[in-house]
Amino acid sequence: SPSEREGHSSTQSSHRLLAYSDALISIIATVMILPVAHTKVEDNEELRESVQLLLTTKIGVYLMTFLIVTVAWAAHIRLFQVIVHIDDCLALLNLACMMLITFLPYTFSLMATFPENVLGILLFCGCVMVIGLIQSVIVLYAFSRPFLLNEQIQISENLTYYKHHILKVIMRVPIMCFFASIFSFIFFQLSYVLLAIIIFLPYISQSLKWCRSKAIGQVEETPDSMLFYTYLPNEPLSKERVEAFSDGVYAIVATLLILDICEDNVPDPAVVQKQFGGSLVAALQAYGPEYLAYFGSFATVGLLWFVHHSLFLHVTKATRFMGLLNTFSLAFVGGLPLAYQLTHEFPRNSQNELEAIQISCVIVFFAGIFQLSIWVVALYNEQETLHPYVWYGGREHVFMLAKLALYPCVALGTFFLSCILSKFSTSIFHLMEITVPFAFLVLRLLVRIGLALLRFLFCPNRSDLTTV
Amino acid sequence: SPSEREGHSSTQSSHRLLAYSDALISIIATVMILPVAHTKVEDNEELRESVQLLLTTKIGVYLMTFLIVTVAWAAHIRLFQVIVHIDDCLALLNLACMMLITFLPYTFSLMATFPENVLGILLFCGCVMVIGLIQSVIVLYAFSRPFLLNEQIQISENLTYYKHHILKVIMRVPIMCFFASIFSFIFFQLSYVLLAIIIFLPYISQSLKWCRSKAIGQVEETPDSMLFYTYLPNEPLSKERVEAFSDGVYAIVATLLILDICEDNVPDPAVVQKQFGGSLVAALQAYGPEYLAYFGSFATVGLLWFVHHSLFLHVTKATRFMGLLNTFSLAFVGGLPLAYQLTHEFPRNSQNELEAIQISCVIVFFAGIFQLSIWVVALYNEQETLHPYVWYGGREHVFMLAKLALYPCVALGTFFLSCILSKFSTSIFHLMEITVPFAFLVLRLLVRIGLALLRFLFCPNRSDLTTV
Numbered sequence: 001s002p003s004e005r006e007g008h009s010s011t012q013s014s015h016r017l018l019a020y021s022d023a024l025i026s027i028i029a030t031v032m033i034l035p036v037a038h039t040k041v042e043d044n045e046e047l048r049e050s051v052q053l054l055l056t057t058k059i060g061v062y063l064m065t066f067l068i069v070t071v072a073w074a075a076h077i078r079l080f081q082v083i084v085h086i087d088d089c090l091a092l093l094n095l096a097c098m099m100l101i102t103f104l105p106y107t108f109s110l111m112a113t114f115p116e117n118v119l120g121i122l123l124f125c126g127c128v129m130v131i132g133l134i135q136s137v138i139v140l141y142a143f144s145r146p147f148l149l150n151e152q153i154q155i156s157e158n159l160t161y162y163k164h165h166i167l168k169v170i171m172r173v174p175i176m177c178f179f180a181s182i183f184s185f186i187f188f189q190l191s192y193v194l195l196a197i198i199i200f201l202p203y204i205s206q207s208l209k210w211c212r213s214k215a216i217g218q219v220e221e222t223p224d225s226m227l228f229y230t231y232l233p234n235e236p237l238s239k240e241r242v243e244a245f246s247d248g249v250y251a252i253v254a255t256l257l258i259l260d261i262c263e264d265n266v267p268d269p270a271v272v273q274k275q276f277g278g279s280l281v282a283a284l285q286a287y288g289p290e291y292l293a294y295f296g297s298f299a300t301v302g303l304l305w306f307v308h309h310s311l312f313l314h315v316t317k318a319t320r321f322m323g324l325l326n327t328f329s330l331a332f333v334g335g336l337p338l339a340y341q342l343t344h345e346f347p348r349n350s351q352n353e354l355e356a357i358q359i360s361c362v363i364v365f366f367a368g369i370f371q372l373s374i375w376v377v378a379l380y381n382e383q384e385t386l387h388p389y390v391w392y393g394g395r396e397h398v399f400m401l402a403k404l405a406l407y408p409c410v411a412l413g414t415f416f417l418s419c420i421l422s423k424f425s426t427s428i429f430h431l432m433e434i435t436v437p438f439a440f441l442v443l444r445l446l447v448r449i450g451l452a453l454l455r456f457l458f459c460p461n462r463s464d465l466t467t468v
Numbered sequence: 469s470p471s472e473r474e475g476h477s478s479t480q481s482s483h484r485l486l487a488y489s490d491a492l493i494s495i496i497a498t499v500m501i502l503p504v505a506h507t508k509v510e511d512n513e514e515l516r517e518s519v520q521l522l523l524t525t526k527i528g529v530y531l532m533t534f535l536i537v538t539v540a541w542a543a544h545i546r547l548f549q550v551i552v553h554i555d556d557c558l559a560l561l562n563l564a565c566m567m568l569i570t571f572l573p574y575t576f577s578l579m580a581t582f583p584e585n586v587l588g589i590l591l592f593c594g595c596v597m598v599i600g601l602i603q604s605v606i607v608l609y610a611f612s613r614p615f616l617l618n619e620q621i622q623i624s625e626n627l628t629y630y631k632h633h634i635l636k637v638i639m640r641v642p643i644m645c646f647f648a649s650i651f652s653f654i655f656f657q658l659s660y661v662l663l664a665i666i667i668f669l670p671y672i673s674q675s676l677k678w679c680r681s682k683a684i685g686q687v688e689e690t691p692d693s694m695l696f697y698t699y700l701p702n703e704p705l706s707k708e709r710v711e712a713f714s715d716g717v718y719a720i721v722a723t724l725l726i727l728d729i730c731e732d733n734v735p736d737p738a739v740v741q742k743q744f745g746g747s748l749v750a751a752l753q754a755y756g757p758e759y760l761a762y763f764g765s766f767a768t769v770g771l772l773w774f775v776h777h778s779l780f781l782h783v784t785k786a787t788r789f790m791g792l793l794n795t796f797s798l799a800f801v802g803g804l805p806l807a808y809q810l811t812h813e814f815p816r817n818s819q820n821e822l823e824a825i826q827i828s829c830v831i832v833f834f835a836g837i838f839q840l841s842i843w844v845v846a847l848y849n850e851q852e853t854l855h856p857y858v859w860y861g862g863r864e865h866v867f868m869l870a871k872l873a874l875y876p877c878v879a880l881g882t883f884f885l886s887c888i889l890s891k892f893s894t895s896i897f898h899l900m901e902i903t904v905p906f907a908f909l910v911l912r913l914l915v916r917i918g919l920a921l922l923r924f925l926f927c928p929n930r931s932d933l934t935t936v
Contacts, residue, residue, distance in 0.1 A: 012781050013781075016711055016715065016777055016780075016781075017777070019711075019712070019715055020715045020718065020719060020773060020777070023491070023715055023716060023719035024719045024722060024723060027719060027720065027723045028723060028726070031723070031726070031727050031730055032730060034727065034730070034731050035730065035731050038731065088774075088778070088908070088909075088911075088912075089909065091774055091777065092774065092905065092908060092909055095767075095770040095771070095773075095774065096905075098770070099763065099766050099767065099770065102722070102723055102726050102766065103726065103762075105726070105730050106726065106729055106730050106733070106734075109730060109734050110734060110748075113734050113735075113737060114737060114740075114748055117748045119748045119749060119752070243484055243487075244487070247484065247487055247488045247491055248491060248719075250488065251488060251491035251492045251495060251716075252495065254492060254570070255492060255495045255496060255499070255570055258496070258499070258570050258571065258573070258574065259499050259502060261574055262499055262500060262502070262503065262573050262574050262577060263502050263503050263506065265574075266574075266577050266578060266581050267581075269581060269582060272582075280578075280582055280585045280587045281587060284587070294571075295567065298567050298570065299563075299567065302563040302566070302567065303563070305488060305563075306556075306559055306560065306563065309484055309485065309488070309559065310556070312484075313480050313481075313484075437560065437564075440556070440560060441556075441557065441560055443556075444556070
């Protein structure tokens with residue numbers, strides 16, 4: 001028919017639409033770290049407690065926003081693993097959806113600032129409901145033009161079953177939000193409980209199912225061909241999109257400090273003339289710690305990106321569970337610039353400075369540990385998820401392990417050293433910052449020396465560890 | 469040899485490294501719009517002139533930063549069109565290079581604020597020199613491992629010629645910066661002239677060459693096989709990277725306003741209690757214009773992205789000249805959120821409001837016109853650069869033209885309407901904001917009706933325009 005032919009001719013690959021969506025979502029996920037970073041932490045004992053309370057609220061908002069936005073992102077991935085081609089209409093609908101997703105952090109920060117006011121809940125629920133409606137329209141539109149769908153679904157016989165299943169999953173969230181917004185007028189605490197359930201629903205229902213299947217044996221309800229919208233931890237996750245999203249977060253986080261520096265750290269000519277006798281160098285020296293913080297955080301974020309990049313080079317298939325661990329790692333990465341900024345904000349050798357350095361170490365440690373755990377999870381199912389040469393015993397296995405373990409080990413070492421030698425904590429921290437990039441450069445050599453040493457010490461007769 | 473085998477095994481596709489670099493560079497290119505956006509424009513006649521001067525300086529810094537960063541980006545593309553595989557060492561060197569590129573905007577804004585101080589020039593030149601050195605190291609490293617290079621170069625006989633030519637091109641800029649930094653001590657105005665020459669050098673030398681070749685006939689100095697580093701306007705440009713860079717800019721620009729809203733527009737509970745009697749709705753109504761500005765600018769940027777996306781779907785090969793036009797378009801897109809914010813900052817029916825609306829129209833117009841001109845340039849060489857169905861007379865040609873022309877036409881119309889009916893300028897502007905997304909949704913229908921009308925009016929006997 002002419003309409004179908006036309007439909008085909010205007011069909012486009014969804015690649016760039018998804019890359020753009022990933023960029024938007026990754027920016028929005030990390031944006032709530034800015035209010036945290038811009039909270040002035042005074043070295044004043046009186047104000048300290050109230051500031052710490054404010055800071056804790058803001059950090060909570062950041063973490064919850066990150067979680068909610070990544071949940072929205074996961075739903076977006078699910079949707080566009082089913083719909084693999086787009087046309088103009090879908091692209092425009094997706095943009096409308098994105099506009100509402102980018103508004104979510106604001107409604108969420110209203111909720112956090114005014115927990116007892118229903119307006120925040122209503123705005124949030126309203127956004128989520130409209131997003132759900134748009135996604136349903138997208139699904140209906142795509143199923144009415146099957147050439148837009150994933151080939152596996154296109155040729156499947158139970159197309160209608162798929163459609164209904166997907167619509168059911170998508171509409172679950174808006175319907176629960178509808179109830180949450182009604183309850184908010186009656187008893188608003190219940191609304192928060194409902195919202196929390198919405199976010200964790202897939203995980204709760206999945207763990208319940210898992211427990212049940214372990215208790216009474218395998219129970220499989222969906223048809224075997226059902227690959228999408230299963231909520232199983234090993235449900236495939238588009239590796240390309242995980243990479244694009246992570247790249248976005250790493251890029252924003254790496255540049256967060258330079259944004260501040262460009263805006264705030266250009267001195268006023270009048271001030272330079274008056275306070276520093278016209279000497280720009282003297283005026284800029286006051287900002288020295290900021291530059292140091294910038295280079296330190298850029299290098300750390302850059303190297304964590306490098307480790308992530310190396311890891312995903314060896315991953316052949318990403319799963320939901322790996323995606324979840326990746327989200328946790330990224331949430332910690334988002335806090336890094338803040339931690340680095342704190343490191344240089346306090347007077348030398350104060351208790352605050354020591355704390356800031358230790359917080360930085362803890363954040364780097366967790367960011368690294370979650371990256372490592374992605375690899376560990378991948379190793380559990382290495383035939384499916386990893387390239388053969390990084391399998392246990394593979395040629396690159398030890399080298400990859402060393403790459404992933406370097407940051408957690410260094411962070412842990414710095415943490416304990418700064419506890420013991422608290423007087424030299426800053427020097428230890430700077431030394432760490434300078435050494436790590438070089439350690440990555442010569443890591444292959446280091447690993448080879450280490451292995452040779454181990455072989456020499458413990459098993460001089462084995463030869464399967466020779467090639468790294 | 470074992471080292472070569474090992475080299476091959478650790479060789480990686482450069483795809484993700486380049487995507488990450490594009491993300492970083494696009495963030496940095498647009499960041500200098502923030503100081504412009506955060507300049508408070510008072511509706512006060514006395515302060516107005518000094519604020520306007522400050523604003524003009526900041527806009528100048530923004531545009532120059534955008535230009536310089538895109539020049540650095542173009543150099544980065546050139547480099548990684550020659551080096552198509554990477555290994556760990558190159559990835560780390562590239563990260564070091566990125567760190568310095570992200571620092572460039574700051575040095576540039578120092579130069580703009582303290583034009584008579586040599587420090588800004590020295591910092592800028594220092595950064596550029598180190599970037600040049602790192603890039604030279606990258607080239608030397610890659611040519612010592614030819615399996616990292618583009619296949620065309622790998623099999624070419626004049627590998628050494630290539631190496632020297634590329635090194636010569638890369639080192640040209642740092643060497644000129646070296647002289648500029650020396651001159652800055654003697655006669656700093658000359659340094660600025662030198663820096664301007666550096667930026668425009670490729671264009672100047674190219675137009676000189678072109679003039680000469682037109683005057684005295686074709687003069688070709690490089691071997692025919694030379695495809696890269698030619699600085700010809702039709703030198704191929706990685707389409708993938710143009711898309712990734714543009715996506716980054718569009719994503720940052722679309723979210724710029726929500727970043728501000730999330731940070732600044734959550735009212736203080738104490739203020740709400742005192743000034744608005746505890747009514748959050750009343751407090752938020754004061755921010756109404758900000759939300760409107762956000763949705764307006766998100767929609768406009770999103771739709772301009774949509775047009776860009778549609779255009780590049782039909783582009784098969786991007787050239788330097790198309791890249792340059794794309795840069796101009798993106799520079800205007802970067803100013804959009806600022807213009808939209810201004811639109812809602814002034815009292816209704818004031819002269820300032822009218823001016824802000826007209827500035828918005830002008831920015832949208834230029835962003836759209838440069839997109840259109842990319843297409844016009846592509847059409848000049850349509851066999852090479854476009855898909856057959858958008859060639860002149862092709863099935864999708866008129867539809868694509870309508871898509872590209874919609875925003876410039878609407879912006880022009882709004883501009884003139886707001887001149888004539890200056891009292892209703894705001895209403896006209898809002899009407900435009902609401903209508904345009906729907907116009908895009910039904911554009912295919914509109915084009916078909918328009919063509920049918922044209923056919924009916926002018927040439928009822930022709931039939932080659934029937935299928936759109």
